[in-house]
Amino acid sequence: MHHWVTATAATMSAADLPAVHEMWSLAVPEMAFEYEPLLHTLLALSAAHRATLFPDQSNSLRPIQHAYIDFALQEHRPITADLDGNTSEAVCANAMLLSLYTLFLRSEPSSDSYEPPLLWLSVARGIRTIMRTVFHQLIQSDSKLNPLLLAKPLLFHEGLSNFKGTAKPFHFILEYRQDEENIDEKTQKAYSESVDYLECLYTASKSPTSKWVLRKMFTGFPPMVPQFYELVTEKRPRALVILGYLFALAKKVENVWWLQGIPEREVRGIESILPAEWKWTMVWPLNLINEDPSVTSEEGNIATATPSATSNIAETS
Known part of the structure:
Protein backbone atom coordinates (compact mmCIF):
# COMPACT_ATOMS: atom_id res chain seq x y z
CA MET A 1 0.00 0.00 0.00
CA HIS A 2 2.77 2.42 0.96
CA HIS A 3 4.52 1.67 -2.35
CA TRP A 4 1.43 2.55 -4.41
CA VAL A 5 0.77 5.72 -2.41
CA THR A 6 4.35 6.89 -2.93
CA ALA A 7 4.42 5.93 -6.61
CA THR A 8 1.12 7.65 -7.33
CA ALA A 9 2.12 10.82 -5.48
CA ALA A 10 5.25 10.99 -7.62
CA THR A 11 3.19 10.80 -10.82
CA MET A 12 0.82 13.63 -9.88
CA SER A 13 3.28 16.27 -10.93
CA ALA A 14 5.73 14.72 -13.41
CA ALA A 15 7.84 17.73 -12.49
CA ASP A 16 11.21 18.28 -14.07
CA LEU A 17 12.32 20.15 -10.94
CA PRO A 18 14.04 17.74 -8.51
CA ALA A 19 12.82 19.60 -5.40
CA VAL A 20 9.18 19.46 -6.56
CA HIS A 21 9.48 15.80 -7.56
CA GLU A 22 10.93 14.99 -4.13
CA MET A 23 8.13 16.92 -2.44
CA TRP A 24 5.45 14.79 -4.13
CA SER A 25 7.41 11.54 -3.79
CA LEU A 26 8.47 11.85 -0.13
CA ALA A 27 7.05 14.80 1.75
CA VAL A 28 3.41 14.47 0.70
CA PRO A 29 3.16 10.71 1.48
CA GLU A 30 4.73 11.44 4.88
CA MET A 31 2.09 14.11 5.54
CA ALA A 32 -0.60 11.59 4.57
CA PHE A 33 0.24 9.31 7.47
CA GLU A 34 -0.29 12.25 9.83
CA TYR A 35 -3.46 13.65 8.20
CA GLU A 36 -6.06 11.00 7.39
CA PRO A 37 -8.05 12.87 4.70
CA LEU A 38 -4.85 13.23 2.67
CA LEU A 39 -4.15 9.52 3.06
CA HIS A 40 -7.64 8.69 1.81
CA THR A 41 -7.20 11.00 -1.18
CA LEU A 42 -3.89 9.37 -2.06
CA LEU A 43 -5.43 5.91 -1.74
CA ALA A 44 -8.26 6.96 -4.06
CA LEU A 45 -5.75 8.31 -6.55
CA SER A 46 -3.66 5.14 -6.21
CA ALA A 47 -6.69 3.01 -7.10
CA ALA A 48 -7.48 5.31 -10.04
CA HIS A 49 -3.87 5.22 -11.22
CA ARG A 50 -3.74 1.43 -11.02
CA ALA A 51 -6.96 1.22 -13.05
CA THR A 52 -5.33 3.23 -15.85
CA LEU A 53 -2.33 0.88 -15.84
CA PHE A 54 -4.44 -2.29 -15.65
CA PRO A 55 -7.76 -1.59 -17.43
CA ASP A 56 -8.99 -5.14 -16.77
CA GLN A 57 -9.06 -4.25 -13.06
CA SER A 58 -10.92 -0.96 -13.47
CA ASN A 59 -14.37 -2.32 -12.61
CA SER A 60 -13.16 -3.73 -9.31
CA LEU A 61 -11.01 -0.69 -8.49
CA ARG A 62 -13.63 2.00 -9.21
CA PRO A 63 -15.73 1.30 -6.06
CA ILE A 64 -12.54 1.39 -3.99
CA GLN A 65 -11.43 4.78 -5.31
CA HIS A 66 -14.93 6.22 -4.84
CA ALA A 67 -15.13 4.94 -1.26
CA TYR A 68 -11.77 6.45 -0.34
CA ILE A 69 -12.59 9.79 -1.92
CA ASP A 70 -15.89 9.89 -0.02
CA PHE A 71 -13.96 9.39 3.22
CA ALA A 72 -11.50 12.12 2.22
CA LEU A 73 -14.23 14.65 1.45
CA GLN A 74 -16.24 13.90 4.60
CA GLU A 75 -13.19 14.59 6.77
CA HIS A 76 -11.72 17.44 4.70
CA ARG A 77 -14.80 19.65 4.31
CA PRO A 78 -15.32 20.49 8.00
CA ILE A 79 -11.68 21.51 8.29
CA THR A 80 -11.73 23.81 5.26
CA ALA A 81 -15.02 25.32 6.42
CA ASP A 82 -13.23 26.78 9.44
CA LEU A 83 -9.89 28.01 8.08
CA ASP A 84 -7.46 30.08 10.10
CA GLY A 85 -3.80 31.00 10.00
CA ASN A 86 -2.84 27.65 11.52
CA THR A 87 -4.14 25.55 8.63
CA SER A 88 -1.58 22.82 8.03
CA GLU A 89 0.41 22.14 4.90
CA ALA A 90 -1.27 18.72 4.70
CA VAL A 91 -4.67 20.41 4.30
CA CYS A 92 -3.24 22.46 1.43
CA ALA A 93 -1.73 19.39 -0.24
CA ASN A 94 -5.03 17.57 0.08
CA ALA A 95 -6.92 20.44 -1.55
CA MET A 96 -4.54 20.30 -4.52
CA LEU A 97 -4.88 16.54 -4.90
CA LEU A 98 -8.67 16.63 -4.58
CA SER A 99 -8.68 19.13 -7.43
CA LEU A 100 -6.63 16.79 -9.62
CA TYR A 101 -8.83 13.85 -8.68
CA THR A 102 -12.01 15.68 -9.73
CA LEU A 103 -10.32 16.54 -13.01
CA PHE A 104 -9.38 12.89 -13.54
CA LEU A 105 -13.03 11.92 -13.05
CA ARG A 106 -13.76 13.62 -16.36
CA SER A 107 -12.02 10.69 -18.07
CA GLU A 108 -14.52 8.14 -16.75
CA PRO A 109 -16.96 6.77 -19.36
CA SER A 110 -20.42 8.33 -19.36
CA SER A 111 -23.52 7.87 -21.49
CA ASP A 112 -25.05 11.13 -20.27
CA SER A 113 -25.16 14.26 -22.41
CA TYR A 114 -22.25 16.63 -21.90
CA GLU A 115 -22.12 18.88 -18.86
CA PRO A 116 -19.25 21.28 -18.08
CA PRO A 117 -16.67 20.25 -15.42
CA LEU A 118 -18.34 22.16 -12.58
CA LEU A 119 -17.06 19.88 -9.83
CA TRP A 120 -13.45 20.42 -10.91
CA LEU A 121 -13.91 24.18 -11.21
CA SER A 122 -15.53 24.34 -7.78
CA VAL A 123 -13.00 22.17 -5.94
CA ALA A 124 -10.02 23.80 -7.69
CA ARG A 125 -11.10 27.35 -6.91
CA GLY A 126 -11.28 26.32 -3.24
CA ILE A 127 -7.49 26.15 -3.29
CA ARG A 128 -7.43 29.94 -3.56
CA THR A 129 -9.52 30.29 -0.40
CA ILE A 130 -7.05 28.14 1.52
CA MET A 131 -3.96 29.77 0.07
CA ARG A 132 -5.22 33.26 0.78
CA THR A 133 -5.31 32.27 4.45
CA VAL A 134 -1.99 30.46 4.82
CA PHE A 135 0.31 31.26 1.88
CA HIS A 136 2.65 33.63 3.74
CA GLN A 137 2.65 31.40 6.82
CA LEU A 138 3.77 28.43 4.70
CA ILE A 139 6.55 30.41 3.06
CA GLN A 140 7.82 31.84 6.35
CA SER A 141 7.75 28.48 8.12
CA ASP A 142 9.81 26.80 5.37
CA SER A 143 6.94 24.47 4.54
CA LYS A 144 7.52 21.18 2.78
CA LEU A 145 5.24 22.57 0.06
CA ASN A 146 7.55 25.50 -0.67
CA PRO A 147 9.30 23.85 -3.65
CA LEU A 148 5.92 23.84 -5.42
CA LEU A 149 4.66 27.19 -4.13
CA LEU A 150 7.86 29.02 -5.03
CA ALA A 151 8.40 27.34 -8.40
CA LYS A 152 7.64 29.66 -11.29
CA PRO A 153 5.07 30.65 -12.30
CA LEU A 154 4.24 32.03 -8.87
CA LEU A 155 0.47 31.74 -8.93
CA PHE A 156 -0.61 32.68 -5.42
Missing part, protein backbone atom coordinates in the same frame (compact mmCIF):
# COMPACT_ATOMS: atom_id res chain seq x y z
CA HIS A 157 2.16 35.11 -4.53
CA GLU A 158 2.02 37.49 -7.46
CA GLY A 159 -1.63 37.10 -8.36
CA LEU A 160 -3.17 37.94 -11.71
CA SER A 161 -1.09 41.09 -12.19
CA ASN A 162 1.66 38.89 -13.61
CA PHE A 163 -0.64 37.28 -16.18
CA LYS A 164 -1.07 40.08 -18.68
CA GLY A 165 0.76 40.20 -21.95
CA THR A 166 0.95 42.55 -24.89
CA ALA A 167 -0.37 40.00 -27.39
CA LYS A 168 -4.18 39.75 -27.45
CA PRO A 169 -4.94 36.73 -29.66
CA PHE A 170 -8.11 35.76 -27.77
CA HIS A 171 -9.68 39.17 -27.18
CA PHE A 172 -12.16 38.56 -30.00
CA ILE A 173 -13.92 36.24 -27.51
CA LEU A 174 -14.59 39.25 -25.29
CA GLU A 175 -15.89 41.41 -28.13
CA TYR A 176 -18.14 38.99 -30.04
CA ARG A 177 -21.91 39.58 -29.51
CA GLN A 178 -21.12 41.64 -26.43
CA ASP A 179 -24.24 43.78 -26.79
CA GLU A 180 -26.46 40.67 -26.50
CA GLU A 181 -25.26 39.63 -23.05
CA ASN A 182 -25.98 41.25 -19.71
CA ILE A 183 -22.40 41.97 -18.62
CA ASP A 184 -22.03 43.89 -15.38
CA GLU A 185 -18.71 45.10 -14.00
CA LYS A 186 -18.06 41.92 -12.00
CA THR A 187 -18.80 39.70 -15.00
CA GLN A 188 -16.65 41.81 -17.31
CA LYS A 189 -13.75 41.54 -14.87
CA ALA A 190 -14.10 37.75 -14.71
CA TYR A 191 -14.14 37.49 -18.50
CA SER A 192 -11.19 39.84 -18.95
CA GLU A 193 -9.06 38.13 -16.29
CA SER A 194 -9.89 34.73 -17.77
CA VAL A 195 -8.84 35.75 -21.26
CA ASP A 196 -5.67 37.48 -19.98
CA TYR A 197 -4.71 34.26 -18.19
CA LEU A 198 -5.56 32.20 -21.26
CA GLU A 199 -3.36 34.38 -23.45
CA CYS A 200 -0.43 33.97 -21.07
CA LEU A 201 -0.85 30.21 -21.21
CA TYR A 202 -1.00 30.38 -25.01
CA THR A 203 2.17 32.50 -25.18
CA ALA A 204 3.95 30.13 -22.80
CA SER A 205 2.89 27.15 -24.92
CA LYS A 206 4.63 28.72 -27.94
CA SER A 207 7.92 29.18 -26.06
CA PRO A 208 10.41 26.56 -24.81
CA THR A 209 8.43 26.15 -21.58
CA SER A 210 8.41 22.80 -19.81
CA LYS A 211 5.24 20.74 -19.86
CA TRP A 212 5.17 20.83 -16.07
CA VAL A 213 5.01 24.64 -16.05
CA LEU A 214 2.21 24.58 -18.62
CA ARG A 215 0.28 22.04 -16.55
CA LYS A 216 0.73 24.21 -13.47
CA MET A 217 -0.70 27.15 -15.38
CA PHE A 218 -3.58 25.04 -16.72
CA THR A 219 -4.58 23.61 -13.33
CA GLY A 220 -4.07 27.03 -11.75
CA PHE A 221 -6.79 28.63 -13.85
CA PRO A 222 -9.82 27.93 -11.56
CA PRO A 223 -8.22 29.22 -8.34
CA MET A 224 -6.73 32.23 -10.09
CA VAL A 225 -10.07 33.27 -11.63
CA PRO A 226 -12.62 32.01 -9.06
CA GLN A 227 -15.49 34.17 -10.38
CA PHE A 228 -15.38 32.22 -13.66
CA TYR A 229 -17.17 29.26 -12.02
CA GLU A 230 -20.51 31.09 -11.79
CA LEU A 231 -20.41 32.01 -15.48
CA VAL A 232 -19.93 28.36 -16.45
CA THR A 233 -22.77 27.22 -14.16
CA GLU A 234 -25.02 29.56 -16.17
CA LYS A 235 -23.65 28.02 -19.38
CA ARG A 236 -22.92 31.41 -20.84
CA PRO A 237 -21.51 30.80 -24.35
CA ARG A 238 -18.60 33.21 -23.83
CA ALA A 239 -17.51 31.37 -20.67
CA LEU A 240 -17.86 27.98 -22.36
CA VAL A 241 -15.68 29.13 -25.26
CA ILE A 242 -13.00 30.36 -22.85
CA LEU A 243 -13.14 26.97 -21.12
CA GLY A 244 -12.85 25.24 -24.48
CA TYR A 245 -9.70 27.18 -25.33
CA LEU A 246 -8.25 26.35 -21.91
CA PHE A 247 -8.69 22.62 -22.46
CA ALA A 248 -7.44 22.85 -26.04
CA LEU A 249 -4.20 24.36 -24.76
CA ALA A 250 -3.94 21.49 -22.27
CA LYS A 251 -3.77 19.01 -25.15
CA LYS A 252 -0.04 19.65 -25.47
CA VAL A 253 0.60 18.54 -21.87
CA GLU A 254 -1.81 15.62 -21.43
CA ASN A 255 1.04 13.12 -21.11
CA VAL A 256 0.16 12.35 -17.47
CA TRP A 257 -2.31 9.65 -16.54
CA TRP A 258 -4.79 11.95 -14.77
CA LEU A 259 -5.19 14.24 -17.81
CA GLN A 260 -4.94 11.81 -20.72
CA GLY A 261 -7.85 12.12 -23.15
CA ILE A 262 -9.66 14.84 -21.18
CA PRO A 263 -8.78 17.90 -23.34
CA GLU A 264 -10.33 16.35 -26.45
CA ARG A 265 -13.44 15.20 -24.58
CA GLU A 266 -14.02 18.65 -23.07
CA VAL A 267 -13.44 20.59 -26.29
CA ARG A 268 -15.82 18.36 -28.24
CA GLY A 269 -18.36 18.43 -25.42
CA ILE A 270 -18.31 22.22 -25.18
CA GLU A 271 -18.67 22.59 -28.95
CA SER A 272 -21.69 20.26 -28.85
CA ILE A 273 -23.69 22.46 -26.46
CA LEU A 274 -22.83 25.89 -27.88
CA PRO A 275 -25.50 27.86 -29.73
CA ALA A 276 -25.01 27.74 -33.51
CA GLU A 277 -23.87 31.36 -33.69
CA TRP A 278 -20.93 30.58 -31.37
CA LYS A 279 -19.71 27.35 -32.96
CA TRP A 280 -17.29 29.11 -35.32
CA THR A 281 -15.21 30.14 -32.30
CA MET A 282 -14.40 26.48 -31.64
CA VAL A 283 -12.75 25.78 -35.00
CA TRP A 284 -9.27 26.55 -33.65
CA PRO A 285 -9.64 24.46 -30.45
CA LEU A 286 -10.98 21.55 -32.50
CA ASN A 287 -8.06 21.80 -34.91
CA LEU A 288 -5.66 21.97 -31.97
CA ILE A 289 -6.94 18.79 -30.29
CA ASN A 290 -6.91 17.07 -33.67
CA GLU A 291 -3.27 18.17 -34.00
CA ASP A 292 -4.07 19.72 -37.37
CA PRO A 293 -0.80 20.77 -39.05
CA SER A 294 -2.50 23.94 -40.30
CA VAL A 295 -2.64 25.25 -36.74
CA THR A 296 0.47 27.43 -36.47
CA SER A 297 1.93 29.81 -33.93
CA GLU A 298 0.65 32.81 -35.86
CA GLU A 299 -1.87 34.68 -33.74
CA GLY A 300 -3.85 35.72 -36.80
CA ASN A 301 -4.68 32.10 -37.54
CA ILE A 302 -6.40 31.45 -34.23
CA ALA A 303 -9.85 32.53 -35.37
CA THR A 304 -9.73 30.44 -38.56
CA ALA A 305 -13.48 30.77 -38.99
CA THR A 306 -15.50 33.96 -38.82
CA PRO A 307 -19.00 34.93 -37.70
CA SER A 308 -20.00 34.86 -41.37
CA ALA A 309 -19.74 31.08 -41.17
CA THR A 310 -22.58 31.05 -38.67
CA SER A 311 -25.32 30.82 -41.27
CA ASN A 312 -23.73 27.73 -42.79
CA ILE A 313 -23.31 26.10 -39.38
CA ALA A 314 -26.90 26.89 -38.43
CA GLU A 315 -28.18 25.31 -41.64
CA THR A 316 -26.37 22.04 -40.96
CA SER A 317 -26.96 21.82 -37.21
Whole structure:
Protein backbone atom coordinates (compact mmCIF):
# COMPACT_ATOMS: atom_id res chain seq x y z
CA MET A 1 0.00 0.00 0.00
CA HIS A 2 2.77 2.42 0.96
CA HIS A 3 4.52 1.67 -2.35
CA TRP A 4 1.43 2.55 -4.41
CA VAL A 5 0.77 5.72 -2.41
CA THR A 6 4.35 6.89 -2.93
CA ALA A 7 4.42 5.93 -6.61
CA THR A 8 1.12 7.65 -7.33
CA ALA A 9 2.12 10.82 -5.48
CA ALA A 10 5.25 10.99 -7.62
CA THR A 11 3.19 10.80 -10.82
CA MET A 12 0.82 13.63 -9.88
CA SER A 13 3.28 16.27 -10.93
CA ALA A 14 5.73 14.72 -13.41
CA ALA A 15 7.84 17.73 -12.49
CA ASP A 16 11.21 18.28 -14.07
CA LEU A 17 12.32 20.15 -10.94
CA PRO A 18 14.04 17.74 -8.51
CA ALA A 19 12.82 19.60 -5.40
CA VAL A 20 9.18 19.46 -6.56
CA HIS A 21 9.48 15.80 -7.56
CA GLU A 22 10.93 14.99 -4.13
CA MET A 23 8.13 16.92 -2.44
CA TRP A 24 5.45 14.79 -4.13
CA SER A 25 7.41 11.54 -3.79
CA LEU A 26 8.47 11.85 -0.13
CA ALA A 27 7.05 14.80 1.75
CA VAL A 28 3.41 14.47 0.70
CA PRO A 29 3.16 10.71 1.48
CA GLU A 30 4.73 11.44 4.88
CA MET A 31 2.09 14.11 5.54
CA ALA A 32 -0.60 11.59 4.57
CA PHE A 33 0.24 9.31 7.47
CA GLU A 34 -0.29 12.25 9.83
CA TYR A 35 -3.46 13.65 8.20
CA GLU A 36 -6.06 11.00 7.39
CA PRO A 37 -8.05 12.87 4.70
CA LEU A 38 -4.85 13.23 2.67
CA LEU A 39 -4.15 9.52 3.06
CA HIS A 40 -7.64 8.69 1.81
CA THR A 41 -7.20 11.00 -1.18
CA LEU A 42 -3.89 9.37 -2.06
CA LEU A 43 -5.43 5.91 -1.74
CA ALA A 44 -8.26 6.96 -4.06
CA LEU A 45 -5.75 8.31 -6.55
CA SER A 46 -3.66 5.14 -6.21
CA ALA A 47 -6.69 3.01 -7.10
CA ALA A 48 -7.48 5.31 -10.04
CA HIS A 49 -3.87 5.22 -11.22
CA ARG A 50 -3.74 1.43 -11.02
CA ALA A 51 -6.96 1.22 -13.05
CA THR A 52 -5.33 3.23 -15.85
CA LEU A 53 -2.33 0.88 -15.84
CA PHE A 54 -4.44 -2.29 -15.65
CA PRO A 55 -7.76 -1.59 -17.43
CA ASP A 56 -8.99 -5.14 -16.77
CA GLN A 57 -9.06 -4.25 -13.06
CA SER A 58 -10.92 -0.96 -13.47
CA ASN A 59 -14.37 -2.32 -12.61
CA SER A 60 -13.16 -3.73 -9.31
CA LEU A 61 -11.01 -0.69 -8.49
CA ARG A 62 -13.63 2.00 -9.21
CA PRO A 63 -15.73 1.30 -6.06
CA ILE A 64 -12.54 1.39 -3.99
CA GLN A 65 -11.43 4.78 -5.31
CA HIS A 66 -14.93 6.22 -4.84
CA ALA A 67 -15.13 4.94 -1.26
CA TYR A 68 -11.77 6.45 -0.34
CA ILE A 69 -12.59 9.79 -1.92
CA ASP A 70 -15.89 9.89 -0.02
CA PHE A 71 -13.96 9.39 3.22
CA ALA A 72 -11.50 12.12 2.22
CA LEU A 73 -14.23 14.65 1.45
CA GLN A 74 -16.24 13.90 4.60
CA GLU A 75 -13.19 14.59 6.77
CA HIS A 76 -11.72 17.44 4.70
CA ARG A 77 -14.80 19.65 4.31
CA PRO A 78 -15.32 20.49 8.00
CA ILE A 79 -11.68 21.51 8.29
CA THR A 80 -11.73 23.81 5.26
CA ALA A 81 -15.02 25.32 6.42
CA ASP A 82 -13.23 26.78 9.44
CA LEU A 83 -9.89 28.01 8.08
CA ASP A 84 -7.46 30.08 10.10
CA GLY A 85 -3.80 31.00 10.00
CA ASN A 86 -2.84 27.65 11.52
CA THR A 87 -4.14 25.55 8.63
CA SER A 88 -1.58 22.82 8.03
CA GLU A 89 0.41 22.14 4.90
CA ALA A 90 -1.27 18.72 4.70
CA VAL A 91 -4.67 20.41 4.30
CA CYS A 92 -3.24 22.46 1.43
CA ALA A 93 -1.73 19.39 -0.24
CA ASN A 94 -5.03 17.57 0.08
CA ALA A 95 -6.92 20.44 -1.55
CA MET A 96 -4.54 20.30 -4.52
CA LEU A 97 -4.88 16.54 -4.90
CA LEU A 98 -8.67 16.63 -4.58
CA SER A 99 -8.68 19.13 -7.43
CA LEU A 100 -6.63 16.79 -9.62
CA TYR A 101 -8.83 13.85 -8.68
CA THR A 102 -12.01 15.68 -9.73
CA LEU A 103 -10.32 16.54 -13.01
CA PHE A 104 -9.38 12.89 -13.54
CA LEU A 105 -13.03 11.92 -13.05
CA ARG A 106 -13.76 13.62 -16.36
CA SER A 107 -12.02 10.69 -18.07
CA GLU A 108 -14.52 8.14 -16.75
CA PRO A 109 -16.96 6.77 -19.36
CA SER A 110 -20.42 8.33 -19.36
CA SER A 111 -23.52 7.87 -21.49
CA ASP A 112 -25.05 11.13 -20.27
CA SER A 113 -25.16 14.26 -22.41
CA TYR A 114 -22.25 16.63 -21.90
CA GLU A 115 -22.12 18.88 -18.86
CA PRO A 116 -19.25 21.28 -18.08
CA PRO A 117 -16.67 20.25 -15.42
CA LEU A 118 -18.34 22.16 -12.58
CA LEU A 119 -17.06 19.88 -9.83
CA TRP A 120 -13.45 20.42 -10.91
CA LEU A 121 -13.91 24.18 -11.21
CA SER A 122 -15.53 24.34 -7.78
CA VAL A 123 -13.00 22.17 -5.94
CA ALA A 124 -10.02 23.80 -7.69
CA ARG A 125 -11.10 27.35 -6.91
CA GLY A 126 -11.28 26.32 -3.24
CA ILE A 127 -7.49 26.15 -3.29
CA ARG A 128 -7.43 29.94 -3.56
CA THR A 129 -9.52 30.29 -0.40
CA ILE A 130 -7.05 28.14 1.52
CA MET A 131 -3.96 29.77 0.07
CA ARG A 132 -5.22 33.26 0.78
CA THR A 133 -5.31 32.27 4.45
CA VAL A 134 -1.99 30.46 4.82
CA PHE A 135 0.31 31.26 1.88
CA HIS A 136 2.65 33.63 3.74
CA GLN A 137 2.65 31.40 6.82
CA LEU A 138 3.77 28.43 4.70
CA ILE A 139 6.55 30.41 3.06
CA GLN A 140 7.82 31.84 6.35
CA SER A 141 7.75 28.48 8.12
CA ASP A 142 9.81 26.80 5.37
CA SER A 143 6.94 24.47 4.54
CA LYS A 144 7.52 21.18 2.78
CA LEU A 145 5.24 22.57 0.06
CA ASN A 146 7.55 25.50 -0.67
CA PRO A 147 9.30 23.85 -3.65
CA LEU A 148 5.92 23.84 -5.42
CA LEU A 149 4.66 27.19 -4.13
CA LEU A 150 7.86 29.02 -5.03
CA ALA A 151 8.40 27.34 -8.40
CA LYS A 152 7.64 29.66 -11.29
CA PRO A 153 5.07 30.65 -12.30
CA LEU A 154 4.24 32.03 -8.87
CA LEU A 155 0.47 31.74 -8.93
CA PHE A 156 -0.61 32.68 -5.42
CA HIS A 157 2.16 35.11 -4.53
CA GLU A 158 2.02 37.49 -7.46
CA GLY A 159 -1.63 37.10 -8.36
CA LEU A 160 -3.17 37.94 -11.71
CA SER A 161 -1.09 41.09 -12.19
CA ASN A 162 1.66 38.89 -13.61
CA PHE A 163 -0.64 37.28 -16.18
CA LYS A 164 -1.07 40.08 -18.68
CA GLY A 165 0.76 40.20 -21.95
CA THR A 166 0.95 42.55 -24.89
CA ALA A 167 -0.37 40.00 -27.39
CA LYS A 168 -4.18 39.75 -27.45
CA PRO A 169 -4.94 36.73 -29.66
CA PHE A 170 -8.11 35.76 -27.77
CA HIS A 171 -9.68 39.17 -27.18
CA PHE A 172 -12.16 38.56 -30.00
CA ILE A 173 -13.92 36.24 -27.51
CA LEU A 174 -14.59 39.25 -25.29
CA GLU A 175 -15.89 41.41 -28.13
CA TYR A 176 -18.14 38.99 -30.04
CA ARG A 177 -21.91 39.58 -29.51
CA GLN A 178 -21.12 41.64 -26.43
CA ASP A 179 -24.24 43.78 -26.79
CA GLU A 180 -26.46 40.67 -26.50
CA GLU A 181 -25.26 39.63 -23.05
CA ASN A 182 -25.98 41.25 -19.71
CA ILE A 183 -22.40 41.97 -18.62
CA ASP A 184 -22.03 43.89 -15.38
CA GLU A 185 -18.71 45.10 -14.00
CA LYS A 186 -18.06 41.92 -12.00
CA THR A 187 -18.80 39.70 -15.00
CA GLN A 188 -16.65 41.81 -17.31
CA LYS A 189 -13.75 41.54 -14.87
CA ALA A 190 -14.10 37.75 -14.71
CA TYR A 191 -14.14 37.49 -18.50
CA SER A 192 -11.19 39.84 -18.95
CA GLU A 193 -9.06 38.13 -16.29
CA SER A 194 -9.89 34.73 -17.77
CA VAL A 195 -8.84 35.75 -21.26
CA ASP A 196 -5.67 37.48 -19.98
CA TYR A 197 -4.71 34.26 -18.19
CA LEU A 198 -5.56 32.20 -21.26
CA GLU A 199 -3.36 34.38 -23.45
CA CYS A 200 -0.43 33.97 -21.07
CA LEU A 201 -0.85 30.21 -21.21
CA TYR A 202 -1.00 30.38 -25.01
CA THR A 203 2.17 32.50 -25.18
CA ALA A 204 3.95 30.13 -22.80
CA SER A 205 2.89 27.15 -24.92
CA LYS A 206 4.63 28.72 -27.94
CA SER A 207 7.92 29.18 -26.06
CA PRO A 208 10.41 26.56 -24.81
CA THR A 209 8.43 26.15 -21.58
CA SER A 210 8.41 22.80 -19.81
CA LYS A 211 5.24 20.74 -19.86
CA TRP A 212 5.17 20.83 -16.07
CA VAL A 213 5.01 24.64 -16.05
CA LEU A 214 2.21 24.58 -18.62
CA ARG A 215 0.28 22.04 -16.55
CA LYS A 216 0.73 24.21 -13.47
CA MET A 217 -0.70 27.15 -15.38
CA PHE A 218 -3.58 25.04 -16.72
CA THR A 219 -4.58 23.61 -13.33
CA GLY A 220 -4.07 27.03 -11.75
CA PHE A 221 -6.79 28.63 -13.85
CA PRO A 222 -9.82 27.93 -11.56
CA PRO A 223 -8.22 29.22 -8.34
CA MET A 224 -6.73 32.23 -10.09
CA VAL A 225 -10.07 33.27 -11.63
CA PRO A 226 -12.62 32.01 -9.06
CA GLN A 227 -15.49 34.17 -10.38
CA PHE A 228 -15.38 32.22 -13.66
CA TYR A 229 -17.17 29.26 -12.02
CA GLU A 230 -20.51 31.09 -11.79
CA LEU A 231 -20.41 32.01 -15.48
CA VAL A 232 -19.93 28.36 -16.45
CA THR A 233 -22.77 27.22 -14.16
CA GLU A 234 -25.02 29.56 -16.17
CA LYS A 235 -23.65 28.02 -19.38
CA ARG A 236 -22.92 31.41 -20.84
CA PRO A 237 -21.51 30.80 -24.35
CA ARG A 238 -18.60 33.21 -23.83
CA ALA A 239 -17.51 31.37 -20.67
CA LEU A 240 -17.86 27.98 -22.36
CA VAL A 241 -15.68 29.13 -25.26
CA ILE A 242 -13.00 30.36 -22.85
CA LEU A 243 -13.14 26.97 -21.12
CA GLY A 244 -12.85 25.24 -24.48
CA TYR A 245 -9.70 27.18 -25.33
CA LEU A 246 -8.25 26.35 -21.91
CA PHE A 247 -8.69 22.62 -22.46
CA ALA A 248 -7.44 22.85 -26.04
CA LEU A 249 -4.20 24.36 -24.76
CA ALA A 250 -3.94 21.49 -22.27
CA LYS A 251 -3.77 19.01 -25.15
CA LYS A 252 -0.04 19.65 -25.47
CA VAL A 253 0.60 18.54 -21.87
CA GLU A 254 -1.81 15.62 -21.43
CA ASN A 255 1.04 13.12 -21.11
CA VAL A 256 0.16 12.35 -17.47
CA TRP A 257 -2.31 9.65 -16.54
CA TRP A 258 -4.79 11.95 -14.77
CA LEU A 259 -5.19 14.24 -17.81
CA GLN A 260 -4.94 11.81 -20.72
CA GLY A 261 -7.85 12.12 -23.15
CA ILE A 262 -9.66 14.84 -21.18
CA PRO A 263 -8.78 17.90 -23.34
CA GLU A 264 -10.33 16.35 -26.45
CA ARG A 265 -13.44 15.20 -24.58
CA GLU A 266 -14.02 18.65 -23.07
CA VAL A 267 -13.44 20.59 -26.29
CA ARG A 268 -15.82 18.36 -28.24
CA GLY A 269 -18.36 18.43 -25.42
CA ILE A 270 -18.31 22.22 -25.18
CA GLU A 271 -18.67 22.59 -28.95
CA SER A 272 -21.69 20.26 -28.85
CA ILE A 273 -23.69 22.46 -26.46
CA LEU A 274 -22.83 25.89 -27.88
CA PRO A 275 -25.50 27.86 -29.73
CA ALA A 276 -25.01 27.74 -33.51
CA GLU A 277 -23.87 31.36 -33.69
CA TRP A 278 -20.93 30.58 -31.37
CA LYS A 279 -19.71 27.35 -32.96
CA TRP A 280 -17.29 29.11 -35.32
CA THR A 281 -15.21 30.14 -32.30
CA MET A 282 -14.40 26.48 -31.64
CA VAL A 283 -12.75 25.78 -35.00
CA TRP A 284 -9.27 26.55 -33.65
CA PRO A 285 -9.64 24.46 -30.45
CA LEU A 286 -10.98 21.55 -32.50
CA ASN A 287 -8.06 21.80 -34.91
CA LEU A 288 -5.66 21.97 -31.97
CA ILE A 289 -6.94 18.79 -30.29
CA ASN A 290 -6.91 17.07 -33.67
CA GLU A 291 -3.27 18.17 -34.00
CA ASP A 292 -4.07 19.72 -37.37
CA PRO A 293 -0.80 20.77 -39.05
CA SER A 294 -2.50 23.94 -40.30
CA VAL A 295 -2.64 25.25 -36.74
CA THR A 296 0.47 27.43 -36.47
CA SER A 297 1.93 29.81 -33.93
CA GLU A 298 0.65 32.81 -35.86
CA GLU A 299 -1.87 34.68 -33.74
CA GLY A 300 -3.85 35.72 -36.80
CA ASN A 301 -4.68 32.10 -37.54
CA ILE A 302 -6.40 31.45 -34.23
CA ALA A 303 -9.85 32.53 -35.37
CA THR A 304 -9.73 30.44 -38.56
CA ALA A 305 -13.48 30.77 -38.99
CA THR A 306 -15.50 33.96 -38.82
CA PRO A 307 -19.00 34.93 -37.70
CA SER A 308 -20.00 34.86 -41.37
CA ALA A 309 -19.74 31.08 -41.17
CA THR A 310 -22.58 31.05 -38.67
CA SER A 311 -25.32 30.82 -41.27
CA ASN A 312 -23.73 27.73 -42.79
CA ILE A 313 -23.31 26.10 -39.38
CA ALA A 314 -26.90 26.89 -38.43
CA GLU A 315 -28.18 25.31 -41.64
CA THR A 316 -26.37 22.04 -40.96
CA SER A 317 -26.96 21.82 -37.21
